[in-house]
Amino acid sequence: MALGEFDLIARHFTRPVRRSPLGVGDDCALIAPAAGMQLAVSSDMLVEGRHFLSTVAPERLGHKALAVNLSDLAACGARPLAYTLALSLPRADEAWLATLASGLHALADRHDIELVGGDTTAGPLNLCITVFGEVPAGDALLRSGARAGDDLWISHPATPDEPGWLGEARLMLEIFRGTPGVRTEGLDLDRLRLAMECPQPRVALGLALRGVARSAIDVSDGLLGDLGHVLRRSGGLGARIEAAALPRSAAILRQHEALQLECLLAGGDDYELLFSADPADRDTVSALAARAGCGVTRIGALGAAGTPLEVVDADGRPLATAWASFDHFLSR
């Protein structure tokens, strides 16, 4: 970046650190996990045109860049501690940077975490956040802990009025793309755009599910594709998803069935937690979710190793759609 890099960073991104032994401004940041804690780390890179539109409000971009990383901590059941931001900018637009920073800081404050370091450079717009959380040694929720017979659950907002239901981010993307067949009459586009641009990471739910969920992943690349990661890492289990059980918002329900399923099962950018648990813990899971401020819905169950991943209709028949097999979605 050209003239003024240090000034700009100092002005908009540096705030006093409260918890970390050393924050922005030295060669490294220092983080001190409490005794017995492991540090959970995740790094996500957001590129213009792929992860956000050039027209996104910078405040929402700041929110989203941090939210997708917090969602990874949530999926591990880790408590957020701190984050670093590496930023490549085509030009030093101070008003834009200030708004970006406000979006970041607002979400960071909500989760009581702080920016501890980073990097700024000139270049095509790119945000890379690395987030740090702590989790008691051995307690992290993993993709590899699922067992045959587990219930399969998905999180969602607590009420129908809240934006960010499964598939809504993808639906908004299809509207931006002008995809034929998308029904837009009567839709609240501001709400759908919020779903796409301001995902709410399920941090409280992830923490609540420690010791209860047997496996967890956050849905960022589409439900079936991400479920595939869990199944493979849990010894090649199968799964049966009941299409009728999938939580569907009013906006999703307005679409034709094929598009509904595409948004729900292969949507991407959902940032909900997909997790499995012992059927004996059904009431516990529901109670924990309510206390964590979100909803959860049981959408199916896991099958023995070697059985397929199926989406079935109300009569238990596999749906004859592209979504009946997850293999296509591994490489979105």
Add this chain to the structure above:
Amino acid sequence: MALGEFDLIARHFTRPVRRSPLGVGDDCALIAPAAGMQLAVSSDMLVEGRHFLSTVAPERLGHKALAVNLSDLAACGARPLAYTLALSLPRADEAWLATLASGLHALADRHDIELVGGDTTAGPLNLCITVFGEVPAGDALLRSGARAGDDLWISHPATPDEPGWLGEARLMLEIFRGTPGVRTEGLDLDRLRLAMECPQPRVALGLALRGVARSAIDVSDGLLGDLGHVLRRSGGLGARIEAAALPRSAAILRQHEALQLECLLAGGDDYELLFSADPADRDTVSALAARAGCGVTRIGALGAAGTPLEVVDADGRPLATAWASFDHFLSR
């Protein structure tokens, strides 16, 4: 990134982790610092055209992306543990990726660290590495610990034959730029290119200097600019650098004096350690550096708060050059 992202990552970047509780392939990586240790974290983003030329060999690019981050750990006296890689790629060129990975892995192996996570996406070429190291609580070398009267030291290779002396990276850049007045006759351009593209992070020296150096920084933006950070964070100290004491390689000595000083004092991409220490520890510092496999040279001393940062000639007179003041370099 399009088709095959997961395959490509698995093939070239995923290796079994040996030390971290959980490596690549879950939502987060888990890192477990030993009891009493703080985690040192640094994140650097490399953009094509700014941090490397499009013609760089991918193996060297992999080396450099990790090296500049390890250099930050070195400046804190932290022992490297692990790193994450976020990568934006214009296309999935498998041979290129394999070579990039080999450069990364080679340097990682040399420092006994492992890749524990990351992200891959389609977009303009961009590498963002976050590196993790550990340092006993309270022992990190900081920019803020310098005192008036400290010797000022710079590291360099152990022998004149090794590439990577102060200013050589900048000299190579000027040659690539075709800057008039650069003397190229008799220069070993392969060696100079190595200095620019394959910096050697002074990790062993940083570890050795714990408890001895009072302040340290790695020189990435030019010696005077980076010294300015140390002086400001240490209470506004001054400094006097003896121009004649600056370590100069044969390639640097072939240039006219103004270009020599520009390369030495405002070069950038040097990745040497600039540190201060008690004059009573002069022999200790030299002995520690020798054991760490590199050389160190005393180039001046720090002055009281409020005194200037000066570069002086053999008679102690401030040089009447642009480099006599460091203010210009804060915003390179």
